[in-house]
Amino acid sequence: MTPAANRYDAIIIGGGHNGLVCAAYLGSAGQRVLVLEAAAAPGGAAANVEFSPGFTVSGCAHILNMLDPKVSRDLNLASHGLKLSLPNLKTIALAEDGRHITFDGALATNDSLQVYSKTDKANLADLRRLLLRIGKLLKDFYGTVPPRLGTESWSDRIALAKLGWAIRRLGRNDMREMLRIAGCNIADVLNDELESDLLKGAIGFDAVLGTELGPRSPNSVFSLLHRLTGEANGIPGALALPEGGMGAVTRAMAAAAEAAGADIRTGSPVARILVENDRAMGVALETGEVIHADIVVSNADPKTTYLKLLGPQYLDTGFVRRVKNIRTRGTAAKLHLALDGLPEFTGLDAKELGQRLLIAPSLDYVERAFNHCKYGEYSTAPAIEMIIPTVNDAALAPQGKHILSAVVQYAPYELKGGWENARDEFIDTAIKTISAYAPGLEGRIIARELLTPRDIEEKYRMPGGHWHHGELALDQLYMMRPVPGAAQYAAPLPGLYTCGAGGHPGGGVMGIAGKNAADRILKDGKSR
Amino acid sequence: MTPEPYEAQLLETPFHARTSSLCSTRQWGNWSGFASVNAYTSVDMEYFAARSTAALFDISPMTKYAITGSDAASYLNRLLTRNMEKVKPGRVVYAVWCNDAGMVIDDGTVFCLGENDYRLCSQERHLPWLLDSAIGYNVEIKDITSGIAALAVQGPTSSAVLKAMGLVGIENLKPYSLTEFDLDGHSLMVSRTGFTGDLGYELWIDPGAAELLWDRLMEVGSLYGLRPMGSEALEMTRIEAGFIQAGVEFFPGDLPTRPDRLRSPFELGMGWLVDFDKGHFIGRRALLQEKKTGSRYALVGLDIEGNKPALHSFVYQGKDTEVGIVASAMWSPTCKRNIAIASLKTPYHKDNHGLWVDVYVYRELKWERIHASCKVVDKQFFNPPRRWATPAGDR
Numbered sequence: 045m046t047p048a049a050n051r052y053d054a055i056i057i058g059g060g061h062n063g064l065v066c067a068a069y070l071g072s073a074g075q076r077v078l079v080l081e082a083a084a085a086p087g088g089a090a091a092n093v094e095f096s097p098g099f100t101v102s103g104c105a106h107i108l109n110m111l112d113p114k115v116s117r118d119l120n121l122a123s124h125g126l127k128l129s130l131p132n133l134k135t136i137a138l139a140e141d142g143r144h145i146t147f148d149g150a151l152a153t154n155d156s157l158q159v160y161s162k163t164d165k166a167n168l169a170d171l172r173r174l175l176l177r178i179g180k181l182l183k184d185f186y187g188t189v190p191p192r193l194g195t196e197s198w199s200d201r202i203a204l205a206k207l208g209w210a211i212r213r214l215g216r217n218d219m220r221e222m223l224r225i226a227g228c229n230i231a232d233v234l235n236d237e238l239e240s241d242l243l244k245g246a247i248g249f250d251a252v253l254g255t256e257l258g259p260r261s262p263n264s265v266f267s268l269l270h271r272l273t274g275e276a277n278g279i280p281g282a283l284a285l286p287e288g289g290m291g292a293v294t295r296a297m298a299a300a301a302e303a304a305g306a307d308i309r310t311g312s313p314v315a316r317i318l319v320e321n322d323r324a325m326g327v328a329l330e331t332g333e334v335i336h337a338d339i340v341v342s343n344a345d346p347k348t349t350y351l352k353l354l355g356p357q358y359l360d361t362g363f364v365r366r367v368k369n370i371r372t373r374g375t376a377a378k379l380h381l382a383l384d385g386l387p388e389f390t391g392l393d394a395k396e397l398g399q400r401l402l403i404a405p406s407l408d409y410v411e412r413a414f415n416h417c418k419y420g421e422y423s424t425a426p427a428i429e430m431i432i433p434t435v436n437d438a439a440l441a442p443q444g445k446h447i448l449s450a451v452v453q454y455a456p457y458e459l460k461g462g463w464e465n466a467r468d469e470f471i472d473t474a475i476k477t478i479s480a481y482a483p484g485l486e487g488r489i490i491a492r493e494l495l496t497p498r499d500i501e502e503k504y505r506m507p508g509g510h511w512h513h514g515e516l517a518l519d520q521l522y523m524m525r526p527v528p529g530a531a532q533y534a535a536p537l538p539g540l541y542t543c544g545a546g547g548h549p550g551g552g553v554m555g556i557a558g559k560n561a562a563d564r565i566l567k568d569g570k571s572r
Numbered sequence: 573m574t575p576e577p578y579e580a581q582l583l584e585t586p587f588h589a590r591t592s593s594l595c596s597t598r599q600w601g602n603w604s605g606f607a608s609v610n611a612y613t614s615v616d617m618e619y620f621a622a623r624s625t626a627a628l629f630d631i632s633p634m635t636k637y638a639i640t641g642s643d644a645a646s647y648l649n650r651l652l653t654r655n656m657e658k659v660k661p662g663r664v665v666y667a668v669w670c671n672d673a674g675m676v677i678d679d680g681t682v683f684c685l686g687e688n689d690y691r692l693c694s695q696e697r698h699l700p701w702l703l704d705s706a707i708g709y710n711v712e713i714k715d716i717t718s719g720i721a722a723l724a725v726q727g728p729t730s731s732a733v734l735k736a737m738g739l740v741g742i743e744n745l746k747p748y749s750l751t752e753f754d755l756d757g758h759s760l761m762v763s764r765t766g767f768t769g770d771l772g773y774e775l776w777i778d779p780g781a782a783e784l785l786w787d788r789l790m791e792v793g794s795l796y797g798l799r800p801m802g803s804e805a806l807e808m809t810r811i812e813a814g815f816i817q818a819g820v821e822f823f824p825g826d827l828p829t830r831p832d833r834l835r836s837p838f839e840l841g842m843g844w845l846v847d848f849d850k851g852h853f854i855g856r857r858a859l860l861q862e863k864k865t866g867s868r869y870a871l872v873g874l875d876i877e878g879n880k881p882a883l884h885s886f887v888y889q890g891k892d893t894e895v896g897i898v899a900s901a902m903w904s905p906t907c908k909r910n911i912a913i914a915s916l917k918t919p920y921h922k923d924n925h926g927l928w929v930d931v932y933v934y935r936e937l938k939w940e941r942i943h944a945s946c947k948v949v950d951k952q953f954f955n956p957p958r959r960w961a962t963p964a965g966d967r
């Protein structure tokens with residue numbers, strides 16, 4: 045690159061999916077954008093990895109259920125190669141005896157429930173109608189820049205008033221129900237409405253996936269609602285598998301960003317954000333190279349951005365305190381198994397193996413799994429979400445071979461005694477747990493890999509290895525996300541912005557944080 | 573029955589054996605968790621000792637932090653609003669520090685004992701804030717409040733008292749400077765600082781030598797009119813000096829119940845302590861904003877008609893426009909004026925016409941309401957040349 049080219053309107057630190065989306069929007073608006081990604085390839089926690097020769101798997105995120113349709117359209121991801129291999133994935137809640145329950149992403153179920161309960165099907169339909177309605181309301185607020193609190197600005201007041209009005213418009217009954225359950229725990233809500241332990245366990249697990257919560261923890265209803273704001277192929281709540289793994293999604297995003305004129309440099313970890321006259325004015329790479337820009341946008345999480353890359357000396361103590369206190373203890377481990385053939389699961393046919401399989405037989409099971417985590421131990425009977433992506437997408441593994449990709453909970457970030465000696469035990473525990481539903485699995489394993497939250501932290505530069513870059517809880521949401529004083533994607537330091545999952549509306553492969561940040565940046569640019 | 577140590581309501585300072593035997597009024601107050609004498613014999617006598625001879629005040633309860641480490645100077649520069657790079661070893665400075673919103677958390681004095689070796693003294697305790705402000709800095713911050721015994725010797729004869737005690741050359745110590753002496757093998761630090769607005773010193777020593785120091789001072793001091801003073805007399809002297817007091821002129825702390833009641837340095841007349849050119853410090857962005865949009869309040873001195881202290885009175889302008897509140901007020905025996913320190917809404921502090929206070933006086937089952945006109949004046953009501961003279965005079 046020539047020195048003259050070494051000048052950008054915006055530098056984006058991190059080429060995770062949100063950084064790429066932000067780059068695409070800024071690029072389309074005519075800005076000269078440089079994305080600096082530390083890893084060898086873009087995508088962040090939504091990239092592919094070859095974990096064993098010939099076996100490619102989605103490194104962290106493996107199910108596409110949150111991608112914003114507007115982002116997808118605006119970036120024209122389809123033309124950049126995004127395709128779904130399975131557009132409306134079913135979830136199968138596994139029972140050891142093979143009497144499984146099947147439901148879809150939006151919690152619609154079939155007669156598989158009848159063996160457990162005569163009333164659950166109808167009651168679940170009522171519950172899902174309410175949850176989807178509230179989810180829709182949240183969704184409307186996800187696409188917008190949240191207001192600041194305590195300002196005199198009319199746009200902030202209007203944004204707050206809109207929130208109040210939208211809640212009011214749910215009507216008396218739904219509004220009351222929303223206010224009743226929003227801060228509740230999912231176990232109470234499910235126990236009020238349903239009978240079947242297996243069904244409740246599965247939905248309860250969905251509510252705590254990727255969080256440091258058990259089904260009896262407050263906030264667990266909210267995190268389920270967050271999931272239900274998602275959609276796939278236009279179906280609210282639906283889950284999908286992208287063809288080519290999650291890495292294909294971020295590859296399409298990178299292509300869209302490049303088509304919009306953005307430069308993407310990989311293998312370029314940023315060491316510091318440079319400040320002059322109380323304004324961000326560029327970055328220094330770990331190699332010492334300095335690159336200038338009018339603004340700096342960070343796709344890294346808030347703790348890394350503010351405490352490491354910028355540094356407390358440019359911030360105020362109250363703000364530093366809030367950032368330091370963001371809860372980022374990850375609990376989800378990622379398990380990858382390379383298999384020499386398709387495993388057999390009790391009561392499932394080969395086609396059903398391509399769906400999403402859950403091991404969460406009851407609320408108590410999940411809560412007990414969580415208990416360990418509270419005390420710095422891993423679950424001896426973990427709750428597990430798995431897919432075998434190769435059933436629908438054979439190209440990911442060598443001919444006739446398969447991959448099992450699983451999220452295993454709970455694996456505490458801080459394990460008593462450390463993970464180094466415990467990782468293998470935990471893999472064995474996870475495999476043993478799955479084998480109870482898939483006898484003979486062990487014999488098929490050619491290679492195995494498990495990333496604990498510590499490994500995820502190191503590999504993906506996410507503190508605590510946290511799914512959302514920071515717990516998704518009522519006190520860390522919307523205008524309080526990541527912390528009050530930075531909720532509009534703008535840092536207290538002029539010229540610095542954040543665009544990652546640590547901001548509103550949180551984690552999952554959505555692209556909304558990246559889009560909202562670009563909106564904010566472009567708006568500021570106009571008024572500058 | 574003597575209480576167990578954990579049952580004691582208040583801690584004792586290293587001078588307690590001496591102060592308690594002299595406190596004939598039995599009037600004690602709570603100063604940061606320590607028992608502190610309000611008045612030994614008579615407030616007036618103690619006040620006049622401070623103004624005409626010398627007074628001895630136990631300042632051991634003052635919160636003291638040792639701040640050391642290779643980043644100590646840059647740390648203080650981030651914490652405090654003033655520029656600490658300019659402060660050399662052997663000097664003491666007055667400073668304030670703010671929260672994110674640019675509102676004052678507390679004021680205090682910083683002693684520069686050596687390179688990257690400081691002592692911060694304040695009324696309130698602030699360890700959590702100080703520690704959280706140190707994230708990313710190589711500093712060690714220790715609460716050393718109980719590890720140091722301290723006395724203030726204040727008043728026109730204070731230099732003479734210390735000279736008589738054998739502190740050779742003490743008269744050459746400049747205001748806001750510090751030096752070390754030997755007292756029977758104990759290291760005694762002396763700074764020319766204080767809270768009375770007069771010539772005066774503060775003495776710092778290991779608690780084991782506290783009684784030795786007290787006895788020596790009282791022994792030589794009798795010839796110079798030295799007498800122990802309680803906090804009530806001190807309060808009179810600090811109002812005359814125009815110093816602000818935490819909990820009176822401003823409410824300290826980073827977690828107020830009502831955030832709108834806090835004051836910025838500008839609103840306390842401390843704008844001279846704010847250095848925008850030194851780089852970032854806590855509250856800088858908010859204070860720059862305040863510079864642009866203007867401050868809400870101004871802290872002023874008031875000269876009030878009559879002789880009835882206008883404590884906590886409303887200040888009005890014209891017929892009945894409420895423009896502020898009196899924070900401290902007294903009849904000043906030395907200045908012979910009815911003085912007050914008041915927080916006025918801006919811009920009323922600028923227009924010096926038609927201001928008045930409503931003073932309520934309760935006398936023998938009757939309230940009397942006095943409509944007293946007043947004027948905004950310099951709040952340094954008392955500031956004698958001897959306070960600043962080096963070498964210091966003997967009386």
Ligand SMILES: Cc1cc2nc3c(=O)[nH]c(=O)nc-3n(C[C@H](O)[C@H](O)[C@H](O)COP(=O)(O)OP(=O)(O)OC[C@H]3O[C@@H](n4cnc5c(N)ncnc54)[C@H](O)[C@@H]3O)c2cc1C
Pocket residue numbers: 057058059060061062063080081082083086087088089090104105106107108109110254312313314315343344345348353376377378451500504505506509510511512513543544545546550551552553554557
């Ligand atoms: C185990 C696990 C399973 C998950 N499963 C799912 C799922 O099935 N479905 C789903 O939707 N979501 C899932 N998630 C959540 C999802 O992966 C994340 O929320 C999402 O990928 C975050 O995207 P992002 O762009 O905001 O941040 P990231 O993907 O974390 O991107 C940040 C990027 O910044 C880079 N970076 C950081 N610091 C620097 C630096 N100093 N210099 C240069 N670059 C830097 C990083 O390398 C990274 O590429 C899962 C998460 C985990 C941990």
